[in-house]
Amino acid sequence: MDRRKFIKSAVAGSSWLLASNHLKGVLPLQAAAARPAASGLSRVEARYYDKLPDREIKCRLCPRFCRLGDKERGFCGVRENRDGKYYTLVYGQVASYNLDPIEKKPLFHFLPGSTAFSIATAGCNVACKFCQNWEISQMRPEQVKSRYLPPDSVAEAAAKYNCPIVSYTYSEPVIFYEFMYDTSLEARRKRLRNAVISNGFINPEPLTELIKVVETIKIDLKAFNQDFYTNYVHGELKPVLESIKQIARSKVWLEIVYLVIPTLNDRPEEIRQMARWLKAEIGPEYPLHFTRFQPMYLIKNLPPTPVSTLEKLRQLAMEEGLHYVYLGNVPGHPAENTYCPNCGQMLIERYGYTIKKINMSGNKCRFCHQIIPGVWS
C-alpha cells in the first residue's frame, strides 16, 4: 500500500466511527436472524478443563482454576458444569459489537487507520472496580441482551463492512475463548486479522494455542504490584507478566496499556520498576500506553488523572529506555503521536482515534529509514 492509499484508508477508518453509533441492533446479518439461541445461552463444550470424580470439574483456562460441582459456574459467570461436563454459555452470544478504529483499542503499531469489527460477550475473569464496560463484563449472560452471531457470521460481517480486523474486546475475551478461537480461524479464511484486547489473565497452555491463530494482543497491565491486583482487580499480577513474556516471545504483535488511577497505581517508583521490567524481559520496542482514568463504576471518588501525571510517568518510562510510550484519552496531546526513536521526527500524527498524517515508508521512518516495529501492512 502506498502512502496515499494508506492515508485514504485511515480517513475512511475514522468515518466508520460515526457510522458505528447507528449500527447497534440494525446490522442486517442473516445468520443472526436465522439462528437465535432459544435460551440465550449456548451449550458448547468448553476447552481446557479436567473432569473430576463425582461430576466435579476443574477449569484450566485461567489462573483461577475454578473447581466446580454440578450446576455451578466459574468466577467468570459464563462457563458452567452440567452433569460433570463443562460448557461455555456464550459461544456466539454477542452482547456488544461495533466498528471501531484500531486506535481505540489502543493499538498504534498495528495497521493504523484500520477499522476493527469488535465483539464481546458477557462475563469477565476479574472484577476491576474501575471497569468501563462493567455493564457487560460483570454480568452473567442471561442478564444482558445478546444476539446469536456464530464465528462464520462474525467473519462475514467484518468482511462485508470492509474491516480488515476482527477484535475481541470490551469485556474479557479469555472467557469466551472457544468462540474467539473459532472466529479467528474463520476470519483468517477471509484474510482478516485478529486482535485480542485482554487482561492477560490466562494460562500458558490456552495462550499458546491462541497465539497460533491471532495477529496481535493488547494486554491491560493494571498495576505493577500484587496489592493493587488483590484490592482493585480481584486477580493476580504474576500470570499477567508471564503472559506478556509469552506473547513477546511469539510472532504476535504486542502492545501494553496501563490505566493510571490517581493515588492507586501512579507511584513513580512503581512505574520505573515496571519500565525496567518491560525493557529487561521483552525489550524496548513494544509500545506502552499510559491512559487517563475517568471516574466510573465503583471508583467515582477519584478525579480524572491529571495530564501532568501522565506526562511525568511517560518521561520516566522513556528515561528507562522504552522507545514508544504514548498517552491515551488525552485528545490532541503530542504524546499521541509516534516519533522515530532514532531521528526524533514525527512518524504518525494522531488526534484521538484519527490518523492525521503518516511519515513512514512501509515499516521505516521516512526521514532516517529506521525500522519501526509493528504490523504496518
Add this chain to the structure above:
Amino acid sequence: MAAGIDNLAQKGNYNFEFMMNNTRVVIIKSKTALAANGLPDPASVLRIFRKGVEILTGSSRPEDGLSQIFTSQDNIGIKINTIGRRAISTYPETAVTLGLWLAKTFGHEDKITIWDRTNEELKDAGYKLSTSAGSLRIFGTDSRGFGYASEPVINRSVASLFSKIQTELVEASISLALLKDHGLAGITGGMKNYFGVIHNPNKYHETNCNPYVADLFEMDLIRKKHRLTILDALRVQYHRGPSYHPQWNEKCNQMIFGFDPVAVDTVGWKIIEGLRAKKGLPSLEEENREPAYLKTAENLDLGQARLENIEIIEEEV
C-alpha cells in the same frame, strides 16, 4: 416503590426488638415429614411450620406467633434456592405450604411472593409460575417488570446489583433454603441463600465465600428486611454439595427455625458435621472449608456463631 428500609422497623406491630435479640433456634422433627415418594408431605410440613413458629415466638397459637413476625400489611418474600433443580432445591411442597399458611393468616395471597433468580430455575425445581392477582406470586427476577437495579450497591467486599423483587417488592423476607454441604463455603444455608438476590454471586465464592456471605447480609437491603430463617433439613446433603449425590444425602426429617441468621446456620453446620462424623468423613475444618463466614458475621454483629450462646430447643410433631 415499597416502603423505604428505614420505615420498615416502625411499620406494623411486630416485635422488632424481640426478634433482634433472640438467639433461640428451634428444631422441629417429624417422622412423617417425607411422603412415600421421598418428597415433603405438605400436611406434615405445615405441622412443622406451626410448631416451629409457636416455640420460636413463645406464643400459645402459631398464628399469633406469625403476627409477632409480620403484619397483614407486609409484602412478604420467601426467598428460596432452586439452583439444584427438582432433586435438591427448596421444594414446592414446602415453600407453597408456607406461603399459603401466611396468606391464610394475613388474608392476602398476593402479598406473598415465592421467588428466586430465574423463572427457568423455578420451573426446573417444580414450581408453577404465578403472577395472578389473588393468588400466591411465584416468579423469578428475570420476570418482566423486574430484573436488577441499575446501580451497584456497595458494602465492604461486595458490590452488586440487587434484584428489584428484593428492592421494590419485598418488605419482609423469609430465607427458606435447604441445608447442604458446600464445596467452597462449607455449608449453604439461610445466609448464603441471599446470594440469589444479587446479579454476580459467581464473584463471591473464593476464600470459602468469606467475607462475602456476611458482607452481603449486612447490607440494609437484606438485613433490615430479613425476619426469619427456616432451614429445610428434611434431607441433608452432607458431602459433595451443593450438587445432589444420593449416596451422601440423608433423611433427617427436621426443619430449623430462628430469627438470628447466624445462629441458625451455625446449628445447621453442626448438624452437617454430625452427619459427616457418623459416616466417617473428615470434618469441614479438616477439609479447610469450615464456614468461616459465620465468625465474620458474628464480628459484624449479625448474630451468634458460638453454640454456647445459642438456645437450642428441639421438639417432635
